[in-house]
Amino acid sequence: MARATIHDVARTAQVSLATVDRVLNNRGGVAAKSVKKVHDAVARTGYVKDQFAANLSRGNGYRFVFLLPAGQSAFVRKLIAEIARESDLNRKDRVHIDIRSSKTFDPVSQVASLRQIDPETTDCAAVIVSDVPQVRAELTRLRAAGVRIVSLVADVQAEARDIYVGPNNEVAGRMAGQFMGRLIREPVGPVLVIAGSLAARDHAQRLLGFRQVLQNDFAGLTLLPVVEGFDDAARIADLVARTLDAMSPVGIYAIGAGNAGLVAALRRANSAFRPVTIAHESTDATREGLRDGLIDLVIDQDPGRAVTRAVRLMRDMADKQIVPPARGEIPLSIIIKESLS
Structure with a gap:
């Protein structure tokens, strides 16, 4: 079967060759309706640009x-x-x-x-x-x-x-919320959330998904004011230690990095009760936390x-x-x- 050409795309989309060229090369100046026609025609014809020629250029x-x-x-x-x-x-x-x-x-x-x-x-x-x-x-x-x-x-x-x-970071937060609610034996009490920075959209989206699930499915769990650790392990260790002493959270959700500090604070905690803890990314620190029973679950992207x-x-x-x-x-x-x- 012959390869589709730019002429096939133009004929299928019912637009000019010049319009197809502008769309394929992202030159702008084309109405949204025509852009959609060209994209649809590319999908229907199976058109693929000549990469050998493109690479030579x-x-x-x-x-x-x-x-x-x-x-x-x-x-x-x-x-x-x-x-x-x-x-x-x-x-x-x-x-x-x-x-x-x-x-x-x-x-x-x-x-x-x-x-x-x-x-x-x-x-x-x-x-x-x-x-x-x-x-x-x-x-x-x-x-x-x-x-x-x-x-x-x-x-x-x-x-x-x-x-x-x-990844879809809102989905990641929703996953964390579901696991948090289901892993806590009696899902009632305060939950600590540690973000890197809420100006980072991935952290804000994870928090959004997490909060939605807790509000909708686990109303007995209440979020403490979100703390920003700025992915700094020493800062996070101090924040976690002080919160464990003052608030006895039933859960901890670590949205960002710096989890060596989280693990260190959990290891030093005096309480016999350990909060359910969920973190992100497979690192030396989070794997250590998993092996030692300090972290319950890690949500990882590759x-x-x-x-x-x-x-x-x-x-x-x-x-x-x-x-x-x-x-x-x-x-x-x-x-x-x-x-x-």
Whole structure:
């Protein structure tokens, strides 16, 4: 069977070749109705761009930037290792990846780092940033200058990025809420929630899902005022220790990183009663907590899969391919003590 051509797409969509070209190459200036017609026609005809020709035209190869939070959280270290691995795997295809950092949860630092991204030498940027107006403005500026933006792990508003790669964080929070309510023997009492920063959209969405489930299904559980640990293990250890002494929570939900501090505080606690504890990300600290019975359950996303997906999507976007939002979805998994190797 002959491969579908751009002419087939135009004929199926009942639009001009020029319109198809503008849509496929993201040049803008096309009515939303016509854009939908072209996308539908691409799906119906099975049209695929000639990537060999596209690659030949890329004299400078692919030029990507990853902007990550500074610091040495276990999750960020895993991301850096996975990016380095992907860089090695894609080097033969002239993929150049530059890893940069900005201060964790600091919009001023994030804006400064985004301003250092040169649209003349950057095709795409994958970023972990706060979803606040000044950061979104910089992302929008970069997009207008031709840089395609991937929000990685933590999403931002849709107008500030091209695609989100990561899990559904509201669903993650709802999962945590259901497990919390079901694991507590008598689901009545206070629950401590530790966020990194609620300016981080992934943390805010997890909290939203968690709160909804507790309000709807476990009304006997009440949320204490949410504390922000800023992924700092020492700060989190102090917050948890003081809350355990003062409030005796029946549950703890750790939304972000810095869980070495959570585990340390739980280990030092004098009370014979231990709260049901749920955390995110499989790290040395959370696995230690699981093995020692200090953490009950970990909700994990696969950073390797997220990085691989992000690089693949950035290559596709640099090649002017249409990238459906669903391609950015990363599944979640549940880890308990018995599932550790």
